[in-house]
Amino acid sequence: MAHLDRQRAARLMEAEGIDALLLLTAETFTYATSAPAGVATMWRKTGAIAAVVPADPAIAEGAVVSDLFEAAFRVASSITDIRINPIWVETADITGIAFDPDAANLVAEALRIKGRKGGFARPETFDADLGFQHAADILADRGLQGGHIGIELESLSVSDFRRLQNALPDATFVDASRLVAQLRMIKSPAEIEHLRTAVALSEAGIEMLQKTIAIDVSRDALAAAWTTGVKEEAARRGVKNLTGLWEYVSVGPNPWIQGGAVEEGSLIKVDVGCLISGYTSDTGRTFVCGKPTALQSRLFQGLEAAFAAGLDKLRPGNAMSAVHRAATHAIANAGFPDFTRGHFGHGLGTGPGSEEWPFLSATSETLLEPGMVLAFETPWYVDGVGGMIIEDQLLITADGHEIMNRLPRGLVSV
Template sequence: MSFVDRHRTRLTLQQAGLDALVIAEPEGFRTISGVSQGVAALFRRAGAGFAVLPADPTIPIGIVIGDLAIEGARKIIPDTRAHPLWIEHAVLGAGEGPIAPRVAASWRSAGRPTDFGRPATFDLRLALAALTDVLADRGLARARLGFDFDYIAASDAEAIRAAFSDAVLVNGSAAFDRLRMVKTTPEIERLTLALELSEAGLRRLAESTLEGHGVEDLHDLFRLGIEEAAAGRGLPAPPSWDYISIGPEPWGAGGRVTHGAIIKADVGCVVDGYSSDTSRNYVFGAPTREQMEFHGILEHAFDAGMEAIRPGVPLKAAHHAATAALASAGLAGYSRGHFGHGLGHSLFSEQWPFIAADTEVLFEPGMVMAFEVPIYVRGLGGFNLEDQFIIEASGPRIMTTLPRTLQSIGR
């Protein structure tokens, strides 16, 4: 199942002057095709797979992938072309007799040449030959093609340009980023589930943290909450990540929970490649006046930033509003590169666009993002308020449900 909206694809590629996108990045490949590149993706090099996304919605998506995954891929994308990987595989035929000849017979029946040899990993030239066929069959051999050159290594880009000298090749990374910044319904479902499981992990952490616990203990509690919530839904527990700090040294790895300790938990869960992102702050026992005052400043700045988030408003407006609120509260000079980011299928929880001071991109319905106000103060602790939200026609809908105030736990 493709995760892209073909109507939005047409508009986005028309604006970029492209006839098609050709995406090599494993995460982008899967966004377009719904297919995983498999183990070859771990090399993070062009050639593991290519996904062709035409601007014309009547022209089907096509992909190139390693031969190990060809059968499964064709169930999702019928027009899948293969190139050989380093991994040998065969089909055991019916009948009796010695096992080795029966295995070898499957290679002959598949039409394997006698001089066939597998590459050390995979051969970009063979992948490009298969891609040539995919493009030609779609009338795109001489088209204007947007490759994701932000991802592709320079040496691979050179080979790609040589292979398609009759076409016009440009960097399509920006167009692809703009396409996938607005999420489709299946993507929103995955990001919603990821957040719900992550919140279950935070609830377990808040309920079960004890004096003397370290970061690893809190990690285990967060993970336990995810596993419990997933089991309650009849699901396997998906991967998760966390950045947890304890005490007045936000970058210290050896903090222990003591009375009055600040706990910052910036966490996420990854469902089918889609990562949530949220953060909450806790204090073990009763908070001090300073802790409450400082957290209140962050809450005020958070509210100011969220007030600026509306469809049709540039992302930079939220950055300016939060920065101004912090300055008016006495934190003049506070400088944060971005106050949030897009969410999606990525190696990292942070995806373009960013809520930065110079981001002219407008908020659009369907964008799923995280808004955050972090600061790390040695002598006080690490703090980050972060919510996940979706832009709707009327404004942002906060997806995070946990209280945003400084929560006292362990009392």
């Protein structure tokens, strides 16, 4: 089941005067189709795949799919109108073909059944012009080739945009980057469950890391303990769709070089995430080996004040800037009026990194809505002291928010 809500998409497109969305990135292709984008998207160039989403929900979607992933697409997606874009990987399917002891005959018959014509040659990687033409054909079949077509202009290179213009010379292109981000910021129930699972695994890893903290234990050993804890919890739960891990664990007074071995009084900053079907969690906790110094405690108290104030504003109807303003004022009132941070958190999803729009920034007037999953954080990196962070993952609900984390937020002495 695709995560894209066609009715919500229709309302947003109508407001922008868009007749159809043409989604060309790996993340939004999967978001719209529920199918894997495939290996041809690894270079972050467009033209290998595409999803066409008309503004009118009564008009069927269409997709351009790489031939290597055609079978997987048909299993995963409800979209039936697909156009095939060959990539560099040679394939053959002899399923159901009468056995021929001559391998050459067997393969030739498989390719004939598949419809391969004489002179066919695979491209070096993929043919972007062909991919864009397939997308143009899908739009033309729906009478939309001359319409206002929404594209993620932020994700297109200049050269790819020119290719797209050549394929659709009569179209008017509209930058729908923000519109697509607005669609993706409200999570489907399946997306929310992916993020719940991801944060649960991540916290199991943090518990394993905490048990490993001791004098002379290296930063790398702590990071390895976190990874082990995640994988053991995934195995215990029978999780089969753990698709990635990332960690920013630092030890000691310099948070930027990650640090070496734990010493008495070392801060251990843990900022980590797991990916479930590409959806990343984001959680941060801080530990200290032994008793914290007065300076460490004082700095961390400022972060706790900021976190509590911002958390109180995380409810539907509030602008994201209100959260930033509350956190900033609280840490100033706690004795640090010069503390400044660009954002105190962000959306979560399947973007190339661990952070995606919208951001809890001073300038963001995006209103909080039920269904948003955010990472809310108050970090501080002080050379000579170390890295400190409080970060929770939460779901905006109809009347407030739900914290997905269960571990304590305080400065934990080990």
